[in-house]
Every structure is written in structure tokens, then in C-alpha cells.
Amino acid sequence: MARLVGVLGGMRPLATLDFLHQLLQARAARRDQDHVPTVTWNVPQIPDRQLALAGTGEDPLPAMREGIARLNAAGATCIAIPCNTAHLWWDALGAHSAAPILHIVDATIDALRARHRPGERIGIIATRGALAQRLYQARLEAAGLDYLTHSPQELDDLFTPGCYAIKAGDIATGGRLIADAAQRLLGRGATQLVMACTEVPIALRHAAPQLLAISTDPAQALARACVRHWEHGA
Numbered sequence: 001m002a003r004l005v006g007v008l009g010g011m012r013p014l015a016t017l018d019f020l021h022q023l024l025q026a027r028a029a030r031r032d033q034d035h036v037p038t039v040t041w042n043v044p045q046i047p048d049r050q051l052a053l054a055g056t057g058e059d060p061l062p063a064m065r066e067g068i069a070r071l072n073a074a075g076a077t078c079i080a081i082p083c084n085t086a087h088l089w090w091d092a093l094g095a096h097s098a099a100p101i102l103h104i105v106d107a108t109i110d111a112l113r114a115r116h117r118p119g120e121r122i123g124i125i126a127t128r129g130a131l132a133q134r135l136y137q138a139r140l141e142a143a144g145l146d147y148l149t150h151s152p153q154e155l156d157d158l159f160t161p162g163c164y165a166i167k168a169g170d171i172a173t174g175g176r177l178i179a180d181a182a183q184r185l186l187g188r189g190a191t192q193l194v195m196a197c198t199e200v201p202i203a204l205r206h207a208a209p210q211l212l213a214i215s216t217d218p219a220q221a222l223a224r225a226c227v228r229h230w231e232h233g234a
Contacts, residue, residue: 006076015198019082053129123190175207
């Protein structure tokens with residue numbers, strides 16, 4: 001087997017399963033053997049990334065490094081991390097990986113370029129830590145793409161409690177809060193959305209499926225990048 005995709009999961013376990021489903025859908029397969037071979041480290045004991053960035057939680061890097069080491073030992077030829085905020089540790093993880101780690105934001109920008117039209121503004125729905133560290137903003141600016149982000153109040157009242165409601169399995173509450181957060185960005189001029197947290201697609205599928213038509217799912221973009229790696233080594 002020439003190429004093997006490694007998946008560093010566990011951040012959330014359901015997000016990992018959703019990503020693996022995206023990976024299945026991204027490959028036009030006619031039989032089992034046509035699908036992308038994967039090895040997955042789905043260990044949910046990786047410390048909370050949002051709490052770590054806020055200075056109130058344990059550093060997740062050692063646990064993520066362990067997962068990266070296990071995937072390398074299993075023979076992964078590239079690694080995908082289906083967690084947006086975890087990419088704030090992308091450089092540190094890449095320094096400990098023989099296999100290249102695909103970057104979810106780069107994959108997302110490739111997807112955005114395919115659908116972006118002049119004058120459009122991208123609403124970024126992301127965690128406070130990801131926004132504070134400019135995970136998406138820096139790369140969007142480099143690509144010449146205009147964007148909007150949530151206000152601190154929207155994060156406090158809508159996105160953050162919605163995100164943790166989804167994590168706790170309360171999809172109805174989480175979906176309502178995150179859908180409201182999405183509508184706030186649209187109300188301020190966003191014309192398309194980037195669902196830059198793995199809870200967001202789950203929320204919008206439940207509470208506002210009509211918004212999916214104007215949304216880009218980074219997990220889906222990352223899955224397509226994995227398929228390109230397997231097919232072409234790119």
C-alpha cells in the first residue's frame with residue numbers, strides 16, 4: 001500500500017467520525033477497495049484546546065504529539081487533524097512528524113477560491129482561541145479574501161455555549177445558538193460562511209440546513225485534500 005492517511009482525532013470523537021464519513025464521500029468509489037486507506041487515533045482524552053488557550057486548562061500538545069507518533073509508527077504517509085483549533089499547534093506537531101501534516105485552513109482556502117466571487121465577504125464561525133490567534137484571518141488575508149468575525153459578545157452569548165452544548169450532546173440547544181451566531185454574521189454583511197469549528201456543521205445541519213448552501217466545511221475540504229494525497233501524492 002503506497003500511501004496511508006493518518007487521522008489525529010478525538011477532538012471531538014463525533015467530529016472524527018464525521019470527518020471519516022466526509023472522507024468516504026470525497027472518493028468516487030465503486031467498491032470497497034477504491035476507498036482511501038486510513039489509520040485513526042481517536043483518543044478523546046486530549047485536553048480541551050479552548051481552555052488551554054484561555055490559560056485555564058492543560059496543554060494538549062503532549063497528548064497530540066503522542067497521537068502523531070502513533071500514526072507515524074503505523075505508516076501514515078500524511079496526517080489530517082479534523083479539529084480547527086488544534087491547528088494552532090500545527091508547527092509544533094509537524095516538527096515531530098515524519099509524515100507531512102495537512103493544514104485544514106489551506107485546504108479550506110482552496111475550496112473558497114473555487115466558489116468565491118469578487119465583492120463577497122466570508123463570515124468565520126470559529127472558537128475564541130482560533131480567532132484570537134488569527135488562525136483563519138492571516139491566511140485569508142494572504143489569499144486576498146475579505147472576512148468578518150464574531151464580536152466578543154456573540155462569542156460569549158452564542159457561539160461558545162452553543163459549541164459546548166453540542167459537545168455535551170444537546171444538539172437542539174447548540175444548533176439554535178450556533179445558527180443564531182451564523183445569522184449575526186450574515187446580518188453584518190457576510191455573503192458566505194466558513195464553518196471553522198467541527199461543531200458548526202453538526203449545528204447547522206440540525207437547526208439551519210438552508211445555510212449549508214452558502215457555507216464551506218473545512219472538514220470536507222480536508223477530506224478532499226486527503227483524497228488528493230492518496231491519488232496523486234499531492
